[in-house]
Amino acid sequence: MVTLRPYQPADFLRLVEIDQACFIEGIAYSEEEMRYFLDMPSATTLVAELEGAIQGFIIADRFRPRRASRYMGRIITIDVATDVQSTGVGTLLLNGAESELKDRLCDYICLEVAVNNERALRFYKKHGYSVLKTLPNYYLDSIDGLLMGKKL
Numbered sequence: 001m002v003t004l005r006p007y008q009p010a011d012f013l014r015l016v017e018i019d020q021a022c023f024i025e026g027i028a029y030s031e032e033e034m035r036y037f038l039d040m041p042s043a044t045t046l047v048a049e050l051e052g053a054i055q056g057f058i059i060a061d062r063f064r065p066r067r068a069s070r071y072m073g074r075i076i077t078i079d080v081a082t083d084v085q086s087t088g089v090g091t092l093l094l095n096g097a098e099s100e101l102k103d104r105l106c107d108y109i110c111l112e113v114a115v116n117n118e119r120a121l122r123f124y125k126k127h128g129y130s131v132l133k134t135l136p137n138y139y140l141d142s143i144d145g146l147l148m149g150k151k152l
């Protein structure tokens with residue numbers, strides 16, 4: 001059974017490996033970028049594990065919009081190893097991060113996704129996220145992004 005647990009520093013290289021297999025060069029994070037997001041004081045990172053092997057992870061964050069009393073959550077990235085995609089690991093990770101953000105006083109979650117990432121778009125829509133706006137040339141200065149959001 002796949003289980004969730006918090007990220008530990010020893011997981012780092014496996015997370016980079018999964019991310020680089022999921023995204024093309026230029027969109028995948030470098031080790032430096034990955035470290036930056038993982039080390040953000042407000043970040044929450046969960047890993048999904050099957051018999052000791054990491055199958056995927058999610059990095060989420062929260063911030064407080066100006067004058068708001070509650071927080072806004074943000075999914076930085078969610079990556080599932082290519083050989084186990086479409087088996088429920090992404091759903092487990094997203095549900096885990098949403099529940100953690102809710103516990104951390106977030107009442108809304110946003111994220112960005114490339115307009116041509118059909119699998120991820122379908123995944124987010126299925127989980128209740130709606131497109132809020134288009135972010136022109138957001139990826140590689142040429143591919144539009146979509147800002148999506150969901151009320152928790």
Ligand SMILES: CC(C)(COP(=O)(O)OP(=O)(O)OC[C@H]1O[C@@H](n2cnc3c(N)ncnc32)[C@H](O)[C@@H]1OP(=O)(O)O)[C@@H](O)C(=O)NCCC(=O)NCCS
Pocket residue numbers: 022023077078079080081084085086087088089090091092112113114117119120122123126
């Ligand atoms: C997008 C992503 C995170 C989704 O994760 P996932 O593990 O593949 O997602 P799930 O398995 O939970 O759900 C996806 C599909 O599997 C199906 N599924 C879920 N549980 C299942 C199970 N136990 N058995 C078989 N199929 C299942 C779902 O019905 C869903 O089908 P649909 O997309 O046709 O509606 C993953 O594909 C991924 O890492 N992609 C590359 C990185 C990426 O693009 N990340 C998003 C960046 S914005």
